[in-house]
Amino acid sequence: MPELPEVETSRRGIAPLIEGLLVSAVRVRQPLLRWPVSPELEQELVGQRILEVARRGKYLLLHTASGCLILHLGMSGSLRVLPTDTPAGKHDHLDVCLGERCLRLHDPRRFGAALWSSEPLRHPLLAGLGPEPLSDAFTAEYLQARLKGRSAAIKTLLMDSRLVVGVGNIYANEALFAAGIHPNRAGGRIGKARLQRLSLEVKQVLQRAIDQGGTTLRDFSRVDGRPGYFAQELKVYGRAGQPCPGCGQGIRQIRLGQRSSYYCPHCQH
The missing domain is CATH 1.10.8.50 (Helicase, Ruva Protein; domain 3)
Structure with a gap:
């Protein structure tokens, strides 16, 4: 399973490529990940601007003005920023389109997650987490x-x-x-x-x-x-x-x- 450094590496890789961009479309090819992808995801996310790509533990958080897309890479997931018209592969389950480029979730084992939350830090997956190990709180x-x-x-x-x-x-x-x-x-x-x-x-x-x-x-x-x-x-x-x-x-x-x-x-x- 990708651990904290792998997730942080992904965050640092994608943040400068998608922060500040407007979501133009959401393509859900496979909604049955670890938890089902909400059918309302497209409605919630399209038209929103990606304000920040953050991380909490092993979760990536794509913050917008109205809420947050919570991503988890599961056992074998990865993220790529690609031209929007790049053909999807067998295990490319989700695209967040941002004009000419898209953020694509690739997850062969489908243990990852893509969840929408208006209050991400109160989401059940995040609310009970301990401090970040690299923070001053971990002493x-x-x-x-x-x-x-x-x-x-x-x-x-x-x-x-x-x-x-x-x-x-x-x-x-x-x-x-x-x-x-x-x-x-x-x-x-x-x-x-x-x-x-x-x-x-x-x-x-x-x-x-x-x-x-x-x-x-x-x-x-x-x-x-x-x-x-x-x-x-x-x-x-x-x-x-x-x-x-x-x-x-x-x-x-x-x-x-x-x-x-x-x-x-x-x-x-």
């Missing part, structure tokens, strides 16, 4: 308060969008390795000093990935069609059995919360 003090008494594994907690939004599996593994924290350690048993290190490493690993265009995933390409390159720098994710870059011991793999977790048994405790 050791915040983590200490929210993790107090929690017995769940810290990696599982990091991936809970109610605690912090957008820290997916890849980056949770990488941040915990950089912070020297075992992924299965109970969240409530981590001291403030180590939480300070963890909050910093979460920010740094995400920012590096954003700067380098997102992690290369099987189904993800950047807006300009070139893959991201951060995957070449992953220290533990997907490297079970390979030597730890810190100490040389073999990276181990376990399952936590139905997700694969990778760690060094010597460097993380």
